[in-house]
Amino acid sequence: MRKLLAAPILLFSFLFSQIELDVTWTPYVTYYMSMFDINTGESNMPIFMAELRRESNAPETVNINVVFEIIIDSEALGVDNQTLARVETTEPLPITAPVHLSNMDLNLSTNQIFDDLGQPLPLRIAITEKIDASEMEEMFNAIVQTGRLPNGIYTFRIAIITEEGQEIVEEDILNISNPSMLQLITPGGALADTLINEVYTSFPILQWESDPCNITSDCEYFIRVSEFNPQEHSSIDQAIESVTRLPLDQSQGFESVGFGVTTFQYPTSAGDLEPGKIYAWQVKKDLLTTAGTEELLSNILVFKIKDFSLEETQSVQNNISPEDLVLRSLIGDDMADQIFGSGGQAEGAVANGNITLNGESVDISFVQSLLSMGVSTTDENGNENFRAPEILSVEVSE
Numbered sequence: 001m002r003k004l005l006a007a008p009i010l011l012f013s014f015l016f017s018q019i020e021l022d023v024t025w026t027p028y029v030t031y032y033m034s035m036f037d038i039n040t041g042e043s044n045m046p047i048f049m050a051e052l053r054r055e056s057n058a059p060e061t062v063n064i065n066v067v068f069e070i071i072i073d074s075e076a077l078g079v080d081n082q083t084l085a086r087v088e089t090t091e092p093l094p095i096t097a098p099v100h101l102s103n104m105d106l107n108l109s110t111n112q113i114f115d116d117l118g119q120p121l122p123l124r125i126a127i128t129e130k131i132d133a134s135e136m137e138e139m140f141n142a143i144v145q146t147g148r149l150p151n152g153i154y155t156f157r158i159a160i161i162t163e164e165g166q167e168i169v170e171e172d173i174l175n176i177s178n179p180s181m182l183q184l185i186t187p188g189g190a191l192a193d194t195l196i197n198e199v200y201t202s203f204p205i206l207q208w209e210s211d212p213c214n215i216t217s218d219c220e221y222f223i224r225v226s227e228f229n230p231q232e233h234s235s236i237d238q239a240i241e242s243v244t245r246l247p248l249d250q251s252q253g254f255e256s257v258g259f260g261v262t263t264f265q266y267p268t269s270a271g272d273l274e275p276g277k278i279y280a281w282q283v284k285k286d287l288l289t290t291a292g293t294e295e296l297l298s299n300i301l302v303f304k305i306k307d308f309s310l311e312e313t314q315s316v317q318n319n320i321s322p323e324d325l326v327l328r329s330l331i332g333d334d335m336a337d338q339i340f341g342s343g344g345q346a347e348g349a350v351a352n353g354n355i356t357l358n359g360e361s362v363d364i365s366f367v368q369s370l371l372s373m374g375v376s377t378t379d380e381n382g383n384e385n386f387r388a389p390e391i392l393s394v395e396v397s398e
Contacts, residue, residue, distance in 0.1 A: 018058040019095065021160050022051045025172040027218060027288075036070070038085040038130045041107035047156055048172070053098040063092035067159040068106050069129070074152025086129035092163060093121050151177050180296070182210045182285050188301030191228070191236055194278050198306045200329065202272040207263045208283050208298060218288035221261055222254030225270075228278040228302055236280045236300050245279065246270045254284050276307035326367050327351050 026046050035045045054062050069086040072079045087106045093099070097115040105113050105123065112120045157171040185207045189197040206223065213219035225246040228239040247255040248270060257264040266273065273279055281303075285296040306329070328336040339346050355362050 018055055018062045018162050018164060018166050019064060019160060019168065020053050020055060021168045021170060023158060023170040024049045025156065036085065036103075037107075039127065040109065041085070041087040041125060041127060042109065043104045043107070045104075047103045048158060048170075050101045050158060050160075050170075051098060052095055052101060052160065054095055060096060062095045063163045064095055065089045065092055065161045066101065066106065067157075067161070068103055069157050071155040071157065072131075072152055073155075074150055076150050076152060079152070082131060083129050084131050085127060087125060088128050089124060090126045091122065091124040093123065095121075177211060180211060182208065182283060182296045182298040184208045184281070184283060184298050184301045186301075188281065188303035191278075191302050194302060194304040197301075197303045199273075199303050200306045202275070202305060203266045203268060204273070204303070205263060205265045206281060206283075209262055210285060210296075213260065213287070218259075220259050220286045221257050221264075222284040222286070223257050223264055223281065224254045224284075225266065225273075225279055225281045228280050230278075236302055239280045240282050240300050245273065273305050275305045278302055278304045324351050330367075 025048050035047070036043050048068075052064070065088060067086065067088040070084040071081055072084050073081045095115070097117040097119065099113065099115045099121065101113065106125055108125055108127070110123055110125065113123050114120055152175075154174045154176055155171055156174070157169065159170075160166075160168045187197060187199050187204050187206070210219075223246065224240065224244050226240050226242055226244045228236060233239040233242065243250060244253075246266065247253075279302065280300050282300045283298040285298075287294045287296065331339075338344055340349055341347065355367060357367075
C-alpha cells in the first residue's frame, strides 16, 4: 500500500518542478501599435524579457512550449477581454541550459535562438489567434489615427508549458491611459490681464495639472520662465522662446523639476524675479513610450511681480500711509474697500502701525519683505523655499 501512495507523490514532483521562469516587464507610459505586428508577431520594442532554466531535479532536457498573447478590455472600443494576438511555438523547445527569451524573438521570421551556452535551439512560431480586422474596423481606425493603443485595460501574458503538463503563467496588467492634458493653473493668465495677475513674491509657487501617468517614474516634468519685454517681444510665444530666467543655462531650454510633480517653487538659485516686470512660463512633460520619448507642451501663462515701491510713491501722493498700503496688499483692495470704504464696518479707520506676528511685535519692513519674497520654509532636504503668505481671516478692532 505504501508503494501505491509513494508513486503519486513522485509523479507530482516530476510534473511540477521541471522548469523555472523569471520575467521582467518593460514599463511604458504609452503603448504604440507599431511595437507589434499581429500578422507576423514582429516587435520593435521589448515588452518582456524571460529567463528559463531547468530545476535541479529535472531531466537533462525539458521540452517546453511558449505562448505569448495580448488581451484587450476597452470600453471606448467596445471590446471585452478580446485577444489582440496570440503567438505560440508549434514545436517544443528543448531546454538543457538557461535560455533568455523576449517577445522580439517570437515572430514568424525567427527560426532559432541560442541558450546561455551558445547552443542553437530550433524555434517554430505560429499566430494562432488574432483580432478579426473586418469585425474590428472601428478599433483599427482609432489606432491608425494616433498610432497608440486606445485607453483600456491591456493584459500581456506569457505561458510556459512542459510536455509533462507543468504550466507557468506570468502576466502584466496595465490600465493604459494615454496622457494628453497638460494645463497651467497658477500664477498668471492672459497678457491683457497682468494687472489682475500680480504676484506678491519674487519666488512664486508654480502649479499645473496633467493626466496621471501609468508609471510615475516615466513622466518627467520641465519648466521654463522668461521675461516678457513689450519693447522686444510681440507675443508671449516669442518671449518664452527667447532668453530664459529659468533655466539660467540657455542651452538647456527647460529646467527639470522632477517626476510626477505638479507644483514647483521658483528657486532662489535662479535669482529674484524683478518687481514690476512681466514673466511668461510654460511646462513640458516627457513621456517614455515604446516609440521613444514623447513631449507634451502646456499653454503659456504670464504674471507680473508686484512693485511695492511704485505703490509707496502713489500712496504718498494719495495720502495713504505705508501701513495702510501693506494692509491692502495683504487682504486685497476689494476687501479693504469693503471694510474701510463707504458704508464699511470700519469706515474711515486707518492702520496704526502696531503689527504683531505670533504674539511678537514686528516692523513694517518685515511684513513688506514677506509680501515681496514670501514666507521662508525649509524642506526635508534642508533646502530653503519661499511660499506666498496666506490670509486665513481678517478681524478689525479699535
